[in-house]
Amino acid sequence: MIAEFGLAALWFAAALAFLQLLAGALALTGRGEGLGAVIRPVAVVQGVLALVAFGALLTLFAETDLSVKLVAENSHSAKPMLYKIAGAWGNHEGSMLLWVTVMGLAGGFVALVEKRLPEPTMQATLAGQAFVSLGFYAFLLFASNPFDRLSPVPAEGNGLNPLLQDPGLAFHPPTLYLGYVGLSIAFSFAIGALVTREVGPAFARAMRPWVLGAWIFLTLGITAGSYWAYYELGWGGWWFWDPVENASLMPWLAATALLHSAGVLAARNALRAWTVMLGVVAFSMSMVGTFLVRSGILTSVHAFAVDPKRGTFILALLAIYIGGALTLFAIRAATVTEGERFAVTSRESALVFNNVMLTGSLGIILMGTLYPLVTEAFGEKVSVGPPYFNPVTAIFVVPMLIVLAIGPLLRWRRDNVKRIAPMLAIPAVLAVLALGAAIVLAPGRVLPIIGLALAPAIAAASVLPLRGRKLRQVKLPLWGMVLAHLGVAMALFGMASDSAFTTEKLVAVRVGDVTPVGPWSIRVAAVEPIAGPNWTALEAEMQASYEGSAPVVLRPQARTFWAPPQNTAESALHTRWNGQLYTVLGDQAADGRWQLRLWWKPFVPMIWLGGVLIALGGLLALLGRVASDVRRLVVRDRIAFRRERQGR
Amino acid sequence: MSAIKAKHQRLILVLIALVALIGAALLAIYALRNQASYFYLPADIAAKPPEPGRAIRLGGMVEGGSLRTDADGVTIHFIVGDGKNRVPVTFKGIVPDLFKEGSGVVAEGKMSPDKTFVADNLLAKHDEKYVPREMKDMTEAQARAAVKETR
Secondary structure: OHHHHHHHHHHHHHHHHHHHHHHHHHHHOOOOOHHHHHHHHHHHHHHHHHHHHHHHHHHHHHHOOOOEHHHHHHOOOOOOHHHHHHHHHOOHHHHHHHHHHHHHHHHHHHHHHOOOOOHHHHHHHHHHHHHHHHHHHHHHHHHOOOOOEOOOOOOOOOOOOHHHOOHHHHHHHHHHHHHHHHHHHHHHHHHHHHHHOOOOHHHHHHHHHHHHHHHHHHHHHHHHHHHHHHHHOOOOOOOOOOHHHHHHHHHHHHHHHHHHHHHHHHHHOOOHHHHHHHHHHHHHHHHHHHHHHHOOOOOOHHHHHHOHHHHHHHHHHHHHHHHHHHHHHHHHHOOOOOOOOOOOOOHHHHHHHHHHHHHHHHHHHHHHHHHHHHHHHOOOOEEOOHHHHHHHHHHHHHHHHHHHHHHHHOOOOOOOHHHHOHHHHHHHHHHHHHHHHHHHHOOOOHHHHHHHHHHHHHHHHHHHHHOOOOHHHOOHHHHHHHHHHHHHHHHHHHHHHHHHHOEEEEEEEOOOOEEEEOOEEEEEEEEEEEEOOOEEEEEEEEEEEEOOOOOEEEOOEEEEEEOOEEEEEEOEEEEEOOEEEEEEEEEEOOOOOEEEEEEEEEOOOHHHHHHHHHHHHHHHHHHHHHHHHHHHHHHHHHHHHHHHHHHO | OOOOOHHHHHHHHHHHHHHHHHHHHHHHHHHHHHHOEEEEOHHHHHHOOOOOOOOEEEEEEEOOOOOEEOOOOOEEEEEEEOOOOEEEEEEEOOOOOOOOOOOEEEEEEEEOOOOOEEEEEEEEOOOOOOOOHHHHHHHHHHHHHHHHHHO
């Protein structure tokens, strides 16, 4: 019953999305006077119905209703409750339902609260949002129905991939999806503004909070995903340039560029066409990422050709939406009038530079991600990894980081190099000192040396915009920028320190043996079998002592899951202020020795702390913007109220 | 310094963006040519040996009886073959769970000058659902080769 109820809700939501699009189109072409008024309520109800459908799927997973195909294929009655529920979005159909749910809710939320833009622009925006949603509703209903029944009903389900049975990962996809799909709002705003030719500061101010919100979730999602890969895969790495990772990084780069160019448009009424373009590109990257991950094309071009329905469907959606939006942009860009001008030495110029570099790195990552697919189509199999991505990305990111230190100190419109030069003395001195230290400590490692030299300078420069201000009077968005830029410096330091200073040990030891790794000495006290809810494991008890101090105990496991049957290595970590000890238990050799993999990674947690700080900066900026918008609305209402009273 | 002809600002911005993007594309094409790691079967290595030190991937079957472990307990040697051609492989690390003699493997690494393949990473068939990208087609490729020979 619940499955049919969910499916019905989905069909109704799709029908409402169609109505929303139709009403928008008619209202904008002047053929439906009264229709414009229904758009907002329809958008809200559409979002609620999508949420109802998603709730139905969650219920089915929580109850482990095996008569539903999706549940039988991805769940198991013996799974812990958290993973039963997380299993709802740990598969293709469920994640696409989550996608349309977030999209519907975001559209409904915009319809409910966004009051600043002219009504026609809002109608075009909501119609655009409905247009995009409609494609994904069709994809769900015709090519990936999550509510399909199964007959006969199996006795037990297949279970969830054990690698995904991790609390961190349970919340990773929803966070990332809030980011991906939140960008659809920016896309729709861009469409709306192009349709009604209302590209200006008001458009940028309306769009900015949505971009910020999506960007915060993307930042958190990428950070959490990186940490998950780090401790769950047991390889000690935190970024593999895997296409799935790139699929999340590319929208983030576009959204970061969009955030900064929207700032220029809102404050200075410049970069108009460029900001609209980025609004289109950011969500397009979300869709490209979804296509890469969801079509099966990554496993093999041939796998894609074997079951081409879904892949072709998403490819068609991509072509319609991205192609359509770019065509609209091409037609209308010429009519977007030129914005305010600015000098070469100005805040605007620094932000243009940052935008170009972000877009350049986005392009280079996109090409590296797609290249294996292209060559495979021509019969040559290649893979593209760190030897490509690291240096080429650095070519764009390093200059951008240098400008990141300088840009916030520049004034809008026109500034003087001589004015800011004295302020940059401290960062410059720090950079030179750090460079010297890095060359001595990590000789010959070019990228880590650059990172170690830049990180302290960027950290120092990012607090400089606060100089000379009363801290209590500093507005939240400025605090946000300072924190986010500090986070960049922090993450950069963690990355550089990890690749420059990590000590790795790979040994085979007997119980009782002591292994030194960096400042640690690690003794294996015991290896014992233990059992969990749906797995059994061998667990090592390791006593790790830092420079001879009292030992801490770490318990890495080699787990065997039985539904589905699979082995995973559960690493054990110990975090200190100055780094992280990382231990993995491997196989037992024929002579009874245990394989151990041990790392001492100085300052590696700063990578993810930096990511969290960047997101926190975004949150402060968002709060500041929303608060000032609310204040403005209140003032406007009061003025209107007074006028009304005086009028009487 | 700041005396840009006001009229041309937009044109200049467009040009800067174009130059940067074209530069990025050229850089990507150049780097991809040099840095992409190609996939080899043992037969490919025999026919057209890759230059030592270049990152490649090697796929094939772990030959039965070829696996041995060094005294350190973590360095292993084995032979990847396709029935006719054999490539000796060295790997230091913890092997994936489903890595065993007689089953398929994809090794990431490089050839050393002494014709041994030094692997940095091994990918084995993970479970029933997950198979490394290259391995999926490997049997097919081998089948094709076999058909060619019998003709």
